Amino acid sequence: MSMADTTTSAHEHDPPASFTRGIFAGAVHDSLLFPYPETLDESNPGEAKLVRELIGDLRRIQRDLIDSEQFDEDEGIPEEVVRALADARLLALTIPAEYGGLGLSSTAYSRVFGTLSTIDPGLAVLVGVHCGLGAKAIVRFGNDEQKARYLPMLARGETLAAYALTEPETGSDAQNIRTMAEPDGDGGWLLTGRKIWIGNGHRAGVIVTFAQTATERRGERVLRPTAFIIRPDMPGFRVERTIRKLGVRSSTQAELTYSSLRVPADHVLGTQGRGFTVAVNVLNAGRLTLAAGTTAGTRHILGHMTRYAEGRVQFAHPLADFEITQRKLSAIASHLYASEAMLGHLAMLADRPDSDFGLEAACAKVFASELLWYASDEMVQVAGGRGYVKPYPYERMLRDARINRIFEGANEVLRLFIALNGIQGPAERLKEIGHALRSPIKSLGLLSGFAASRIRSVLGASATLDVELPERLHEHKKYFEQHVGQLKDATERMVMRYRTAIIERQLVLERLANMGIDLYATACVIARTHQLIAKRGDAECAREIALCDLFCIEAGKRFRRNRLALDAREDDLRRTVAANVRAAVGYGVSDVILELGSLDQPAAAEAEPIPHPTRSDSAAAVGQAR
Numbered sequence: 001m002s003m004a005d006t007t008t009s010a011h012e013h014d015p016p017a018s019f020t021r022g023i024f025a026g027a028v029h030d031s032l033l034f035p036y037p038e039t040l041d042e043s044n045p046g047e048a049k050l051v052r053e054l055i056g057d058l059r060r061i062q063r064d065l066i067d068s069e070q071f072d073e074d075e076g077i078p079e080e081v082v083r084a085l086a087d088a089r090l091l092a093l094t095i096p097a098e099y100g101g102l103g104l105s106s107t108a109y110s111r112v113f114g115t116l117s118t119i120d121p122g123l124a125v126l127v128g129v130h131c132g133l134g135a136k137a138i139v140r141f142g143n144d145e146q147k148a149r150y151l152p153m154l155a156r157g158e159t160l161a162a163y164a165l166t167e168p169e170t171g172s173d174a175q176n177i178r179t180m181a182e183p184d185g186d187g188g189w190l191l192t193g194r195k196i197w198i199g200n201g202h203r204a205g206v207i208v209t210f211a212q213t214a215t216e217r218r219g220e221r222v223l224r225p226t227a228f229i230i231r232p233d234m235p236g237f238r239v240e241r242t243i244r245k246l247g248v249r250s251s252t253q254a255e256l257t258y259s260s261l262r263v264p265a266d267h268v269l270g271t272q273g274r275g276f277t278v279a280v281n282v283l284n285a286g287r288l289t290l291a292a293g294t295t296a297g298t299r300h301i302l303g304h305m306t307r308y309a310e311g312r313v314q315f316a317h318p319l320a321d322f323e324i325t326q327r328k329l330s331a332i333a334s335h336l337y338a339s340e341a342m343l344g345h346l347a348m349l350a351d352r353p354d355s356d357f358g359l360e361a362a363c364a365k366v367f368a369s370e371l372l373w374y375a376s377d378e379m380v381q382v383a384g385g386r387g388y389v390k391p392y393p394y395e396r397m398l399r400d401a402r403i404n405r406i407f408e409g410a411n412e413v414l415r416l417f418i419a420l421n422g423i424q425g426p427a428e429r430l431k432e433i434g435h436a437l438r439s440p441i442k443s444l445g446l447l448s449g450f451a452a453s454r455i456r457s458v459l460g461a462s463a464t465l466d467v468e469l470p471e472r473l474h475e476h477k478k479y480f481e482q483h484v485g486q487l488k489d490a491t492e493r494m495v496m497r498y499r500t501a502i503i504e505r506q507l508v509l510e511r512l513a514n515m516g517i518d519l520y521a522t523a524c525v526i527a528r529t530h531q532l533i534a535k536r537g538d539a540e541c542a543r544e545i546a547l548c549d550l551f552c553i554e555a556g557k558r559f560r561r562n563r564l565a566l567d568a569r570e571d572d573l574r575r576t577v578a579a580n581v582r583a584a585v586g587y588g589v590s591d592v593i594l595e596l597g598s599l600d601q602p603a604a605a606e607a608e609p610i611p612h613p614t615r616s617d618s619a620a621a622v623g624q625a626r
Contacts, residue, residue, distance in 0.1 A: 017029045017032060017356070018032075018356050018357070018358075018359050018360070019032045019033055019360065019520065019523070020359040020360055020363060020418070020422070020516055020520050021359055021421060021422060021425065023422075023484050023487060023488075023516060023519050023520070023523075024422030024423060024425065024426070024487060024488065024491050024512075024516060025425045025426060025488060025491075026463045026484060026485060026487070026488030027463065028463060028464060028465055028466070028481075028484060028523075030465060030466050030467050032349075033345060033523055033524065033527045034467045034527055034530070035527075035531060036341075036344065036345070036524075036527040036528050036530065036531040037107070037344050037345065037347070037348040040105075040107050040108055040111065043107075044105065044108075047104065047105060047108050048108075050102070050104075050108070051104075051108050051111050051112055054088070054089065054090060054093075054102075054112050055111070055112060055115050057088040057089075057090070058088065058090065058112070058115055058116060058119065061081070061084045061085065061088060062119050064084075065078075065080060065081050065084055066081060066119060066120055066123070068119070068120045068122075068250070068393075068396070069390075069391065069393070069396070071120060071122060071123075071249070071250035072122070072249045072250060072396055074250075075244065075249045075250065075252070076250060076252060077122065077123060077126060077250050077251070077252075081123070082126070082157065082160070083157065085123075085127065085157065086156060086157020086158075087157075089102055089155075090112070090116075090127060091127065091130055091131065091154065091155065091156075091157040091160075092131075092154075092155035092156070092157075093109050093112060093113070093127075093131045094109060094131045094132060094135055094136050094139060095131075095135055095139060095151050095154060095155040096139065096151070099147055099148070099151035099152050099155055100151070100152045100155040100156060101151065101155040105347070105351050106285075106288060106346075106347040106348075106350040106351045107344070107347040107348065107351070109131070109132075109289075109292075110288065110289075110291075110292035110343060110347050111292075113127065113128065113131075113132075113289055113292045113293055113296075114292045114293060114295065114296025114297075115296065116293075117292070117293035117294070117296050117297050117300075118296050118297060118299070118300035120250060121247075121248050121251075121293070121297065121400040121401075122248040122249060122250030122251035122400070123250060123251070124293050125199055125248050125251035126160070126199070126200060126250075126251050128199075128286070128289045128290070128293065129160075129161070129162060129163060129199035129200045129251075130154070130160050130161045130162075130200060130204075131161075131289075132285055132286050132288075132289035133161070133162075133163035133199075133208070133282055133285075133286050134154075134160075134161025134162050134163045134200070134204065134206060134207065134208050135151065135154045135155075135161045136282055136285050136286075137163065137208040137227065137269060137278055137282045138150055138151060138154075138161075138206075138208065138229065138269065139151065140278075140281055140282065141227065141269050141270040141277075141278050141281075142229075142269060145266065146229060146266075146267075146269070150206050150229065153205075153206075154206060158205070159204065159205025159206060160200045160203055160204045160205065160206075161200065161204055161205075161206045161207070161208070162198055162199060162200040162201050162204035162206070162207040162208070163198070163199070163207070163208050163209075163282065164195040164198045164201060164207050164208065164209040164210070164230075164256055165177070165195070165209070165210050165279060166195060166196055166197050166198070167179065167193065167194060167195055167196060168194055168196050172283075172409065174210060174225050174275065174276050174279040174280075175225065175276060177193070177210055177211065177212060177225055178193055178194075178212075179191060179192065179193025179194070179195070179209075179210065179211040179212065179258060180192050180193060180211055180212050181211035181212065181213045181226060181228070181263070184262060187264075187265040188262060188263055188264045188265045189211075189213075189228065189262075189263045189265070189268075190236070190260045190261065190262060190263075191209070191211045191228065191230070191236070191258040191260070191261040191263055192258055192259065192260055192261070193211060193257075193258050194240075194255065194256065194257050194258070195209065195255070195256040195258075196243075196253075196255045196256075197243065197253045197255075198253060198254050198255070198256055199251060199252070199253055200252070201239065201252075201253065201254030201255075201256050202239050202242050202252055202254040203252070204232070205231060205232065206229065206231060207229070207230050207231070207232070207256075208227060208228070208229060208230075208269060208278075208282075209227070209228050209230050209258075210225050210226065210227055210228070210275045210278075210279065211225065211226060211228065211258075211275075212224065212225055212226075213225075213226040213272055213273060215272060215273030217273075224273035224274070224275070224276070225273075225275035225276050225279070226268060226270075226271075226272050226273055226274070226275045227268070227269035227270050227274075227275040227278040227279070228263050228267055228268055228269060229263075229267045229269050230258075230261065230263055230267065234261055234262055234263060235260075235261070235262045236258055236259045236260045236261035236262055237256070237257075237258060237261050238256070238257045238258075238259065239254050239255070239256060239257075240254070240255040240256065240257050241254065241255050242254050242255075243255065245403075246399050246402060246403075247396070247398075247399030247400040247401070247402050247403055248399075248400050248403055249399075280358070283408060283409070284350075284357060284358050284361045285350065286408045287361040287362060287364065287365040287408045287409070288343075288346055288347065288350050288361055288364070290365050290368070290369065290404060290407055290408050291339070291342070291343050291346060291361070291364040291365050291367075291368040291369075292343055292347075293404075294339075294368040294369045294371070294372040294401075294404050295336070295339045295340055295343050295368045295371075295372075297372045297375075297376075297401065298332065298335075298336050298339065298368070298371050298372045298375045299336055299340075301332075301372070301375045301376055301379050301397060302329070302332050302333060302336060302375060304379060304393075304394070304397075305328070305329065305332070305375070305378065305379050305382055306320070306329060308379075308382060308383055309325050309329070309382055312382075312383075319382060325382060328378045328381075328382065330550060331374075331554075332371070332374070332375045332378065333547060334547045334550040334551040334554065335367075335371050335374075335551060336371065336375075337525065337528075337544070337547040337548065337551060338367070338521045338522075338524065338525050338551045338555075339364070339367060339368045339371055339521075340528075341521070341524035341525050341527070341528040342360075342363065342364040342367060342368070342520065342521055342524045343364060343368070344524075344528065345360070345524050345527070346360050346361060346364045358421075359417075359418055359421060359422075360520065362409070362414045362417055362418050363418060363516070363517045363520045363521070365408060365409070365411075365414060366411045366414050366415065366418075366517060367517055367521055368404075369404035369405045369407075369411065370405060370411065372401045372404055373401050373402065373404070373405060375401075376394075376397045376398045376400075376401040377398060379394050379397060379398070380394050380395065380397075380398050412510075414513075415509065415510050415513035415514070415517075416506060416509055416510075416513070418513040418516055418517065419509035419510070419512040419513040419516070420503075420509065422491065422512060422513070422516055423491050423494070423495055423502065423509075423512065426488075426491050426492050426495055463481065463484055463485055463488070464481050465477050465480060465481055465523075465526075467530070469526070469530055470530065470533045470534070470538070472533065472538055472545060473526055473529060473530060473533075473548070476522070476525075476526055476548070476549075476552045477526065479552070479556050480519065480522055480523060480526065480552075483515075483519055483522075483556065483559050484519060486559075486563055487512070487515050487516065487519060487563075490512065490515070490563055490566055491512060493566075494508050494512065494566060507571050507574070508566060508571075511562040511563075511565055511566055512562075512566075514558065514562045515559050515562045515563060518555040518556075518558055518559050518562075519555075519559065521551070521555060522551070522552055522555050522556075525548050525551050525552060526548070526552070528544075528548075529541070529544055529545060529548040532544050533545070
C-alpha cells in the first residue's frame with residue numbers, strides 16, 4: 001500500500017500527518033510522538049531474541065572471517081564472507097517469512113544493521129543495498145509472481161540485489177533520468193542508458209532499475225519513470241567498470257550500461273509510469289537504514305575515543321582530564337542520545353502502514369550522518385598523529401564516515417527538501433507562492449516524496465505540547481513550544497518577504513531546515529526521556545537527564561542563532577565575495593607577501609576581469625550586517 005492510499009485524518013481524504021511538517025505551521029501532533037516507542041524487548045520479546053541470535057552469529061563471523069583492514073586494502077569483500085552472511089540469514093532481514101526471509105520490523109532491522117555498521121561499514125553498504133534497497137523494492141512493489149521468483153533466492157543469498165537509479169547526468173533525480181525504455185514490439189522493453197555508483201552492481205543477480213517510458217496522462221503522451229527488475233544475463237547488460245573510492249572501500253560500486261537491454265513485460269515493477277512512487281518509498285527506507293548505521297557508528301567511535309582519552313597521558317594527566325576533551329565527549333554523547341531518540345521514533349513510523357515519514361527520515365539522515373562525521377573527525381584529533389596513520393583504525397573511520405553525507409541524498413539537498421516542504425503549507429495561503437513552490441519541490445526528484453504535493457490541515461493540532469510531563473522536563477517543554485511558535489512566525493515572515501523568490505534563497509531555506517531538524521530532535525529527546533523517567537524515576541535516570549539537558553540547551557542555542565541569521569545581511573556580502581571568486585576562477589587576490597601564481601589555471605592576464613563592488617555598496621552591506 002502506498003502512502004497515497006492511506007489516511008489518519010478525521011477527513012476521509014486527508015493525507016497522513018507529519019510531525020515535522022506540522023511544526024513549520026505551528027502545529028504539534030503529539031500523538032505521533034507520545035508515548036515514545038517501547039524497546040524491542042518490551043514490545044516484541046520473540047523478535048528481540050532473534051535479533052540477539054543474529055548479532056551473536058555476526059560477531060562469530062567477525063572473529064573468523066572479517067578483517068576490515070585487509071578488506072580496505074583489497075577494496076573488496078571475499079565471497080566466503082558473503083556466503084557466511086547468507087548462511088546466518090543476514091541477507092534475509094527484510095524479506096517476509098513466506099518467501100524464506102525473516103521479515104524483521106524496522107526497529108529490529110535497525111539494531112542488526114547498526115551492529116554490522118560498527119564491524120565494517122563497507123560490509124554494511126553491501127547488506128544495506130541488498131536488504132534495504134533492492135530486495136525492499138520487490139517486497140513493497142512486486143506482484144505475487146515477481147516475489148515468488150526472486151525473493152526466495154535473495155533470502156538464501158544465492159545472489160545479491162542492487163538498486164540502480166543514479167545516472168551520470170542527472171544524479172538521483174528520478175523524474176529526469178535519461179535512461180529510456182522503448183517497447184520491443186513483443187510486449188517487452190528495450191532499455192538504453194547508463195547508471196553510476198551502483199552498489200553491488202558488479203555482482204548482483206537481481207537489479208531494480210528505472211527508465212523513462214511514454215505514458216498516457218490526461219489525454220497526453222508524456223515521459224514518466226518506470227521501475228524494472230533486470231538481471232545481468234539479459235541481452236544488452238554490461239558492467240563498464242568498478243569505482244575506486246576514498247572510503248567504504250570494501251563495498252563495490254559499479255557503472256552499468258544498458259544497450260537495448262531486453263526486459264520482458266512481466267519485469268515491470270509496480271505500474272508503468274509510476275516509478276517515482278517506487279523510488280520515493282524505497283529511498284525513505286534507505287535513509288532509515290543509513291540513520292541506523294551512522295548512529296551505531298557514532299556510539300562505536302565514542303567508545304574508542306573514551307578509551308583512548310583515558311589511556312593517553314599528556315602533561316601528567318590523561319587526555320580525558322582536560323576540559324577541551326570533555327567538551328568533545330559530552331557533545332558527541334548528548335547528540336548521540338538525540339540521534340538514538342530520532343531513530344527509535346523513525347523506525348516506529350516506518351512500520352506504520354499509514355505513516356508519512358519522509359521528512360522525519362530526511363531529518364534523521366542529515367543529523368546522524370553529520371554527527372558521525374563530527375565524531376570521526378574529533379577521534380582523529382584526539383588521537384593526534386596516531387589518528388592520521390595506519391595501522392591505527394582512526395583514519396579509516398574518518399574515510400568511511402565521509403560518504404554518509406552524500407549517500408541517499410546529499411545533505412544540502414535534503415535540507416532544501418525539508419524547508420520547501422515545511423514552508424509549503426504556509427505558502428499555500430498566498431496562491432502565487434504556493435503554485436510556484438510545486439515546480440522546485442518536484443524538481444528535487446525522489447527527495448520530494450508524497451509530502452511535496454499534499455498539505456495536511458493542521459486543524460485539531462495545537463502549538464503546544466499537550467502531554468503531561470515530569471516537572472524535570474517542564475523547562476525544555478516551555479522552550480520547545482516557544483521555538484515552535486517562532487519557527488511558524490519565521491516561516492511566514494520569510495515567505496512574505498521573498499514571496500516567489502524564496503525558492504532561490506537557499507541560505508534562508510537552509511536555516512529554516514536546521515531549525516526544523518533541531519526541533520524534531522528536541523521533541524524526540526523529550527519524549528524518550530519522559531518515557532525513561534516514567535519507568536525508572538528521576539534518580540535512576542540521572543545520566544539520561546543530563547544528556548537531555550545538555551542537548552536541549554545546545555539545540556536551543558543553535559535554533560536561536562539560525563533564527564537571528566534569517567534577518568542578518570551578511571548574505572549580500574557572501575554573494576559579492578562568491579561572485580568575485582567565480583570571476584577570478586579562484587581567490588583573485590595577490591600582494592607582495594603572497595605571490596603564488598598557478599600551474600593549473602590561466603594566467604591573471606587571461607582571466608576575466610573581476611567586477612569589484614563600489615566602496616559605497618560594500619560599506620552599506622557591512623553596515624547592514626552589523
